[in-house]
């Protein structure tokens with residue numbers, strides 16, 4: 001007897017602000033097979049999971065439907081809860097009413113509620129036909145690939161090597177270190193970047209298990225967690241590496257503010273990275289300087305705070321004063337974001353040593369005018385409520401970090417998403433911070449979001465720790481979504497044999513005739529053979545034609561009954 | 565007459581287009597609420613029978629979304645989708661169904677905006693075609 005439980009999630013306001021959760025619960029309660037329907041504020045919290053487990057036991061449920069966010073990130077969590085409550089995890093069905101409903105119909109609560117009902121009805125219809133499944137296992141290739149050899153990639157690689165894991169590092173440039181190669185001193189702690197890079201690089205060069213591929217890029221990525229095949233283009237040569245896990249550490253670049261504040265027009269206008277280069281040389285000579293923070297960030301089109309620039313400006317103002325105590329340095333800012341004790345200390349020291357802070361606004365941006373051997377900066381000081389003119393030898397633009405130009409391609413190769421600014425998006429900000437939704441692929445450092453070198457190292461180490469889990473376990477479970485042939489319906493036509501991209505099907509003897517047979521260890525669960533079969537003789541577990549057919553029926557039924 | 569509110573079914577593959585739909589959500593891209601997504605592992609597993617069933621029973625339109633050609637998580641799966649779905653639409657045309665009711669497109673995991681645009685356009689197309697004539701004679 002079917003005993004289905006439906007749990008509708010509020011996700012705080014994320015779902016409940018557009019979808020009327022009470023109404024969906026009431027609707028679900030009346031669906032065929034449903035014996036329990038309830039709601040949770042946050043289903044994925046300890047409390048939420050606990051209440052689901054309790055309801056399973058109290059109501060003797062044998063199918064569970066959760067209407068919440070996306071199975072791509074949260075399915076494992078709820079499946080585990082089902083298992084803990086004693087139900088086979090394949091008797092769980094996920095309905096996405098957040099990404100696919102409340103978030104995209106935020107201003108149409110009535111329609112969003114109607115759609116949520118349809119989606120729940122479809123999920124319940126499928127759940128009614130779910131069957132318990134057993135999982136197989138597959139071996140994990142004990143090797144990792146790290147893409148990008150900036151500070152994050154180096155930290156990740158060093159940490160993998162420390163665990164004895166063979167690691168391939170792919171770097172498109174001819175050297176390691178990334179952005180930090182041009183940042184001589186790392187603030188706010190004043191660490192010598194060359195020393196740091198060299199010490200990490202030495203950990204790679206001294207390990208027989210490290211393979212550094214310079215001047216190389218990723219050409220193709222195939223496979224799954226535990227069993228990836230990465231093709232590396234190195235000059236004219238292609239190298240193929242088999243690996244169990246992949247870490248993306250492709251970093252960022254400094255935004256070049258073409259046409260803004262006289263950049264490209266006056267030689268005296270440079271970016272902060274160029275200032276870093278000049279400060280690294282002994283002949284740095286300029287005495288009147290201004291740094292404009294947020295040049296190109298926190299404005300329409302690029303709303304984010306790049307996080308590292310305020311501290312870099314403070315650090316560099318002090319370095320300028322160290323070189324030339326008589327220099328006049330002005331920092332034009334919109335807010336000073338110097339969080340943390342060490343950065344706050346930089347701010348204090350800079351103020352003490354006479355760095356002038358001028359607050360500007362987006363409405364009245366500083367204007368740059370030509371001058372011999374420099375520029376004149378006309379700025380409206382919001383605090384003084386007056387316009388000031390600054391005579392400058394050098395104007396520095398603290399521009400934001402932006403994704404590398406080819407991150408679109410990197411994202412495509414790995415089938416991982418990017419946010420609207422082009423930075424990579426992890427599976428879940430809080431629950432799975434350095435993981436992608438795609439199993440076995442991880443992300444760290446400024447590829448994910450502009451972060452300090454210190455945070456790059458933490459994240460590199462975190463990604464390495466995560467990547468080492470499947471590698472040290474040595475095996476991953478194969479999801480029970482493989483194909484199965486019903487030999488009695490099979491006409492042995494061989495269509496599926498040709499269709500399968502993995503050569504997982506063969507025709508074998510069956511009783512006194514022939515029939516197709518799927519080799520489960522080889523089957524990747526794509527379902528291509530299912531659609532190729534003319535007799536409906538192959539079914540994919542968890543996606544059978546009856547299950548999908550029932551979803552279609554439910555969609556039609558719900559619409560006709562007028563929930564629209 | 566009340567306004568025509570199409571009831572649409574979409575099949576999205578787990579790896580690209582479903583992830584693209586998720587990304588559209590994460591970025592709060594707004595779109596008409598008429599499209600209901602069914603997740604499948606690969607667009608190549610979408611049987612023509614599902615499309616026939618949906619259309620013959622009154623669903624106003626069926627959208628099949630997969631990874632871009634060359635990006636299918638299962639190597640060449642979507643090469644089959646690329647042939648199968650247009651053929652499915654053609655067969656429906658032979659029995660008097662406007663083939664525009666069945667559409668195929670590619671949306672990558674990074675293309676939240678494309679998902680929004682494809683969905684919005686498809687809903688517009690179906691609106692202009694009007695209700696599925698099979699609705700009245702549902703099997």
Ligand SMILES: Cc1cc2nc3c(=O)[nH]c(=O)nc-3n(C[C@H](O)[C@H](O)[C@H](O)COP(=O)(O)OP(=O)(O)OC[C@H]3O[C@@H](n4cnc5c(N)ncnc54)[C@H](O)[C@@H]3O)c2cc1C
Nearest residue numbers: 148150151152172178179187250251252273445446452453
């Ligand atoms: C002007 C400036 C000053 C700064 N000052 C400080 C500071 O004082 N303190 C601080 O903590 N932080 C500072 N930062 C920030 C810090 O430098 C960066 O956050 C950090 O270096 C990023 O490291 P990463 O390894 O994540 O990326 P990156 O350093 O960008 O490294 C990425 C690497 O990956 C490679 N790569 C990219 N794509 C591919 C691909 N497809 N295939 C192969 N290889 C690829 C790149 O060539 C590069 O070597 C500053 C940044 C700037 C711009």
Ligand code: SF4
Nearest residue numbers: 500523524526527529
């Ligand atoms: S589901 Fe895919 S991999 Fe498995 S047998 Fe069918 S075609 Fe081959």
Ligand code: FES
Nearest residue numbers: 577606630631637
């Ligand atoms: S997995 Fe997306 S089309 Fe095959």
